[in-house]
Each structure stands twice: as C-alpha cells, then as structure tokens.
Amino acid sequence: MAGSVTGGLTGQQLPVERSCPFTVPEEYARLRAQAPVTKVRMPDGDETWWVSGHEEGRAILADRRFSSDRRRDHFPLFDSDPTTRRRLRAQPPSMIGLDGAEHTAARRAVLGEFTVKRLNAMRPRIQEIVDGFIDEMLAAEERPVDLVQALSLPVPSLVICELLGAPYTDHGFFQNRTSTAIRRTVPSELRQKAFDELRSYMDDLMSRKESEPGDDLFGRLIAKQRANGTLDHESLVSTAFLLLVAGHETTANMISLGVVGLLNHPDQLAAIRNDPAKTPMAVEELLRYFSIADLVTSRVATADVRIGEVTIREGEGVVVSGLSVDRDPEVFPNPGDLDVERGARHHIAFGFGPHQCLGQNLARMELQIVFDTLFRRIPALRLAVPVDDVPFKTDAGLYGAYELPVTW
Numbered sequence: 001m002a003g004s005v006t007g008g009l010t011g012q013q014l015p016v017e018r019s020c021p022f023t024v025p026e027e028y029a030r031l032r033a034q035a036p037v038t039k040v041r042m043p044d045g046d047e048t049w050w051v052s053g054h055e056e057g058r059a060i061l062a063d064r065r066f067s068s069d070r071r072r073d074h075f076p077l078f079d080s081d082p083t084t085r086r087r088l089r090a091q092p093p094s095m096i097g098l099d100g101a102e103h104t105a106a107r108r109a110v111l112g113e114f115t116v117k118r119l120n121a122m123r124p125r126i127q128e129i130v131d132g133f134i135d136e137m138l139a140a141e142e143r144p145v146d147l148v149q150a151l152s153l154p155v156p157s158l159v160i161c162e163l164l165g166a167p168y169t170d171h172g173f174f175q176n177r178t179s180t181a182i183r184r185t186v187p188s189e190l191r192q193k194a195f196d197e198l199r200s201y202m203d204d205l206m207s208r209k210e211s212e213p214g215d216d217l218f219g220r221l222i223a224k225q226r227a228n229g230t231l232d233h234e235s236l237v238s239t240a241f242l243l244l245v246a247g248h249e250t251t252a253n254m255i256s257l258g259v260v261g262l263l264n265h266p267d268q269l270a271a272i273r274n275d276p277a278k279t280p281m282a283v284e285e286l287l288r289y290f291s292i293a294d295l296v297t298s299r300v301a302t303a304d305v306r307i308g309e310v311t312i313r314e315g316e317g318v319v320v321s322g323l324s325v326d327r328d329p330e331v332f333p334n335p336g337d338l339d340v341e342r343g344a345r346h347h348i349a350f351g352f353g354p355h356q357c358l359g360q361n362l363a364r365m366e367l368q369i370v371f372d373t374l375f376r377r378i379p380a381l382r383l384a385v386p387v388d389d390v391p392f393k394t395d396a397g398l399y400g401a402y403e404l405p406v407t408w
Contacts, residue, residue, distance in 0.1 A: 014040050014050060014319075015078055015294060017394040021260060021387070022289075023336065028052060028324045036328075037310045040319075044085075048076045048317035049310075052324030054331040054346075056307050057297070060320055062353035066299035070097045076298040076317040078397060081188040087195065092234045094242040096296060096355060107358060109224075110239065113163070113217045119361055122163075126366060129158050130373045137378070144384030144405035151374070152255040152404070153248065156366055160247035163362075164240065165216030166205060171248075174198060178245050182397035202240040206233060217243075243359070250292065251363045253393070253400025255370050258286045260390065260404065261338055262371070263383055268340045269375065276372050282340035283367045288347035289338050291322040292399040297351055322348050380408040 016025040031038055036053025051057045060066055069075070070088045077084055088097075095106045112118070130151075137150045153175055161168040180186055180194035206218065210233065213219035218240060225231040262269040262282075272279045297320040301312045312318060326347045327335040350357035357363070375381065383390070384405035391402040 014042065018392070018399065019394075021257065021390075021392055021399075022264070022338075024323055024327050028321065029327070032324050032328065037307055037312075042076050042317075042319075043079060044077055044082070046074055046076070046317065048074070048319055049312055051307075051318060051320045052328070054325050054328035054348075057320040057322075057325040057348060058346075058352050059307060060299060060305075060318060061297060061348065061351060061355070063305060064100065064354065065301060065303045065305050066318060067099050067302050068097055068103070068299060068355055069093060069099055072300045072315075074315055074317040075300050076319045078294070079184065079188075083188050083192065087192060091199070092238050094238040095358075096242060103354060106235065106239065107354075109221060110217065110243070110358065113220075114358055114362060116361065119365060122159075122362075123365060123369070125162070126155075126159055126369050127373070130155055130366075130369050131377075134373060134377050144407040147259060147404040147406045148252070148256055148401060149403075151370070152252045152259075152401075155255065155370060156248040156251035156363075159362070159366060160244060163217055163247070164244060165209065165214050165218050166240075166244060170201070174201065174244060175248070177201075178249050179396075182249070183393075183395055184397065185395040198245065199237065199241055202237045202244065203233075206236045206240055210236075246357075247359055247362075249398055251366050253292050253398055254287065254290065254363070254367055256401040256404045257290045257292065257399070258283075258367060258371060259374070259381075259406070260383070260387060260401065261286055261289060262375070263381070264387060265338045268338055271340050272371065273375055273379075276376075278340060279368050279372050280364070281343050282371065283364055284345050284347065285338060285340050285342050286367070287349035288326045288332065288342075288344060290399065291326040291347070291349050293349075293397070294319060294322050296355070297322055297348065320348070378408050381406055382408065 016027045018025060031050060032052035036056045037049055037051050039047055040050040042048050051060060070093065095103065098106055133151050133154055137145050154171070157171040157175060158168050161171060177194040177198045181191050181198065209218050210222055213222045218236065222231065222236070268282070272282045299318045301314050301316050301318065303314050305312050326332070326349065329335050331346070332342070332344055350360040384407040390404060393400045393402060
C-alpha cells in the first residue's frame with residue numbers, strides 16, 4: 001500500500017489546471033505523496049474523496065459498490081454551476097451512467113460491434129482515411145497547417161460516423177457542440193444549449209434510422225431490438241450520444257497530444273520510426289503519460305467501503321484521478337519520463353473495471369495507424385510554434401489542444 005491514508009479534508013479545490021502538457025500539477029503529486037486517498041473540495045463546494053494511488057484507484061473502479069450514476073447526490077462534478085446537476089437528473093442516463101444489470105445489458109447490446117475481428121476488418125478503411133487526410137495536408141498551398149483541423153479531428157470523426165451510420169457532412173455540427181459542451185469557461189446556458197442540440201440531433205438521427213435501418217452499428221442494433229420486441233428509442237439516443245461524442249473527441253485529443261509528445265521527445269520518436277513494431281507500446285505510453293480524462297472515473301459509494309486505512313461512507317463521492325494514478329511512481333518508475341518501450345498497459349486512461357472504455361481497441365488502432373503513417377509520410381514534420389504557444393485545453397473536461405500548427 002502506497003503511503004499513508006487520511007480522511008482529513010485538505011482544503012484543496014480540484015481539479016487544478018495543467019500548466020504544462022508534460023507534467024502533473026504540483027498539487028496532485030503532493031496529495032499522492034501525503035495520502036493516496038484523501039478528502040478535497042470540488043468546484044461546486046462539495047467534499048469528495050480524491051484517489052491518486054494506482055492500487056487504490058483500480059480497486060475502486062473494479063468495485064460495483066461504487067456507482068457511476070451521475071444523478072445521485074454528491075456525484076463529483078467538475079462544474080460549479082448547479083444547473084449541471086439538475087440537467088443530469090432530468091435526462092435519461094447514457095451507458096456510462098448506468099449500474100449493474102442495466103449497464104451490463106446496454107454494454108452487451110453493442111459489444112459485438114467492437115470485437116477484434118470486426119475492428120481488424122476496419123483497418124484497411126482506417127488506413128485509407130488517414131492517407132486521404134495526409135494527402136490533403138501535403139497538397140496544402142500554405143503552411144503552417146493546423147493538425148487539429150487537418151488530421152486529429154477528421155480522422156476519428158469520419159471513422160465513428162461510418163461505424164455508427166451518421167452523415168459525415170454533419171461533423172462540423174457535432175464537433176462544435178461537443179467542444180462547447182465540455183468547456184468549463186463557456187457560460188452554463190451555452191453549454192446547456194450545446195448539450196440540448198446534440199441530443200436533439202441524436203434523437204432525429206435515431207428516428208431516421210428506425211424508419212430506414214442501414215448496414216451500420218445502429219441499423220443492426222435497431223433490427224435486433226425489433227426482432228426481440230425491445231426497441232427503446234431513448235436508450236438508442238443515449239447510446240448514440242455517448243458513442244458519437246466520445247468516439248471522436250477523445251481520440252482527436254490523443255492524436256494531437258501524441259504528436260506533441262513525440263516531437264518533443266525525438267529519441268522516442270526515433271524508436272518507433274526505426275521499428276514500427278514498437279508503436280503499439282508507444283500508444284500505451286502516450287495514453288498513460290497524458291491521461292486526458294478524470295471525469296469518467298468519478299463514482300459515488302452505495303455502501304460503506306474500506307479502501308486501505310480509509311472507510312468511504314455510503315453516499316460519498318469519489319474521483320479516481322487518472323492523471324495522478326497513471327503517474328504513481330510505485331507502479332511506473334520515473335513516471336514523468338516518456339518511455340515508449342515501457343510496455344505498461346495497466347494504466348487507467350481507458351478507465352478500469354465494468355466501465356472500461358468500450359471503444360478502446362478502436363482508439364488504439366486509429367492512434368497506431370496515424371502515428372506510423374504521419375511520421376513515415378512527413379518525416380520532417382515539426383511544430384511551427386514553440387510548445388509553450390500551443391493553446392492547450394486547460395479549461396475543458398478532456399485535455400488536448402485547440403490548435404496545433406505544424407510544418408515540414
């Protein structure tokens with residue numbers, strides 16, 4: 001067990017904005033050194049447990065006595081606006097907000113679409129998509145090129161649109177609304193409007209698919225539900241919302257951050273250039289190193305649970321900090337070093353336990369193909385501005401870059 005565990009409220013308000021994409025906020029490292037499980041204060045003033053130890057974090061995420069239902073009192077929110085909690089309670093939960101049998105059923109319904117066999121069949125098409133956008137980059141008459149708009153966003157957006165059967169012509173709409181909805185500095189009424197418009201879009205999309213199911217994930221799911229007499233429009237809308245939004249925003253951010261990380265560590269980039277067989281390990285290390293999401297690993301205890309020397313009481317909120325857990329030096333030696341040969345797949349960048357990311361292997365495939373192809377086809381790629389001038393998403397629920405000027 002790492003360090004001591006205390007139940008004393010530290011008075012620290014979290015989350016803390018990252019001042020650098022390559023380091024963890026000093027407050028996080030200090031909290032982990034003091035105690036891997038400790039009380040902190042969230043932006044809305046609520047007290048919650050902050051978990052920064054790897055062993056403790058994985059234990060909580062694997063324990064079904066911790067609920068993912070965002071409608072519960074004291075569910076930790078990285079948002080100080082009280083309307084956010086009211087909105088979460090008013091809307092039907094998506095898969096990540098379900099527990100127990102409901103979650104198992106919702107997950108099982110789409111699990112077959114993410115099997116290794118089905119994903120491997122998608123590889124040639126993903127490669128074609130990546131090559132197509134890199135062709136456009138190389139043909140650009142002006143440089144620098146914004147990698148976010150040229151590659152990071154369009155690749156996962158087109159992949160997820162084709163998988164789900166959503167028109168790619170609508171990608172600008174859902175990218176804009178997603179960015180607005182998860183940005184903490186945007187006024188709450190505008191974030192609410194973005195959420196509502198996204199949900200309305202999904203509602204309309206599912207209605208059209210129910211009328212004319214196609215050969216895509218939701219077409220097949222609708223056909224299966226009809227055959228079983230279990231067609232549930234609201235459930236389809238919630239699942240579509242989750243998969244479409246999560247399926248492009250997270251991978252897009254990791255493409256941008258991965259490029260930044262590799263360009264700023266040329267020895268690590270050389271390792272995968274010299275031996276592309278190391279790229280899968282590099283992807284795992286980049287996922288661990290940047291750990292872009294904390295919110296999805298928030299929970300509420302549904303019973304008293306002993307974690308080390310602390311008892312988390314029923315009804316208390318818990319945040320398993322991915323960024324802190326994935327920098328635990330007792331599990332990842334020299335965790336601040338980017339080491340593409342580390343080979344550590346036991347990070348929690350995709351979560352852990354029952355709610356571990358459904359599309360994680362699709363994301364891995366996209367990242368591997370992008371990094372191998374981009375650095376092979378544009379070997380002279382470099383940042384067009386100092387890394388300190390890159391506008392990183394310090395104010396968003398998912399870390400990334402708003403823009404990434406590159407040239408060659």
